[in-house]
Amino acid sequence: MPSTAIRMQVVSAIADVRAAVAAAREANARIGFVPTMGALHDGHLSLVERSRRESDVTVMSIFVNPLQFGPKEDLARYPRPVEADEKLASEAGVDILFRPDVEDMYASDRSVTVVAGELGSQWEGTSRPGHFDGVLTVVAKLFNIVTPDIAVFGRKDLQQAALVRAMVRDLDMPVSIVVAPIVREEDGLALSSRNRYLTDEERARARVLSAALASIVEKFRDGERSVAALEETGRSKIASEPLVTIDYLAVVDDATFLRPKQAVEGNAAIVAARVGKTRLIDNMILGRDKD
Numbered sequence: 001m002p003s004t005a006i007r008m009q010v011v012s013a014i015a016d017v018r019a020a021v022a023a024a025r026e027a028n029a030r031i032g033f034v035p036t037m038g039a040l041h042d043g044h045l046s047l048v049e050r051s052r053r054e055s056d057v058t059v060m061s062i063f064v065n066p067l068q069f070g071p072k073e074d075l076a077r078y079p080r081p082v083e084a085d086e087k088l089a090s091e092a093g094v095d096i097l098f099r100p101d102v103e104d105m106y107a108s109d110r111s112v113t114v115v116a117g118e119l120g121s122q123w124e125g126t127s128r129p130g131h132f133d134g135v136l137t138v139v140a141k142l143f144n145i146v147t148p149d150i151a152v153f154g155r156k157d158l159q160q161a162a163l164v165r166a167m168v169r170d171l172d173m174p175v176s177i178v179v180a181p182i183v184r185e186e187d188g189l190a191l192s193s194r195n196r197y198l199t200d201e202e203r204a205r206a207r208v209l210s211a212a213l214a215s216i217v218e219k220f221r222d223g224e225r226s227v228a229a230l231e232e233t234g235r236s237k238i239a240s241e242p243l244v245t246i247d248y249l250a251v252v253d254d255a256t257f258l259r260p261k262q263a264v265e266g267n268a269a270i271v272a273a274r275v276g277k278t279r280l281i282d283n284m285i286l287g288r289d290k291d
């Protein structure tokens, strides 16, 4: 732990995190917020670093949000390494770690939720019905609890980031959204809490996802503008891997998630695929060399 660090406060009650934030505000601190589901890796920690650069006090939440999991998804087995997460958060410089209980977040007679609308019904929304309503509902609640000045999200979940931006705009939430680059393994695989489900063989095969996206980016750089042709490049790359099944692969506008006919710089190549039983997502931006 860095010698200058003040001990991280760990709280689970909503009233306690409100009090901790209020105390920081008394001292005129700008509050940065990093919402996560835990099983922390360097991707999450890069968001903390970004928050620390842009604010005075960083709040991280760890909450495996049942509302965003479908009935057949991995809610029960989602990794929850409580102690390791606490250590990583503390070492990364998180000031306040908020780990609410499900019962405190969701009253049994709760009724009102956020609806993601059209933008939330495509791609991830088609594959995971209700997922984004669950995400936006919890993010809205967390914003109301933590009242951050800025909130940092990863571009790894590009559609989620677009939806959070849309919610903040459409519902006039007083928070600035920062979207940080994707952190990858050396072979290109985007870090994800779900990577730990992969067997050694699946892990080796999974690199085809980023390789396929990179081939699209490269083809764009070489002058190809047809979205259909760009998508075909990525698809054929993935077709060569028997353990990997595409859920969707597309070139889309990074804010509307609509698919243009002709690609332009700033469009996103997005992919979701199953590697064995594990579902992974990734994306890259056309016309940008680095994430």
Ligand code: AMP
Residues within 6 Å of the ligand: 035, 036, 037, 038, 042, 043, 044, 046, 047, 152, 153, 154, 155, 156, 157, 180, 181, 182, 183, 184, 190, 191, 192, 193
């Ligand atoms: P999660 O714990 O999966 O809900 O993710 C919490 C936040 O971390 C989200 O804003 C994600 O987009 C972000 N994140 C997850 N993986 C990465 C990564 N490899 N690089 C950057 N940010 C990430």
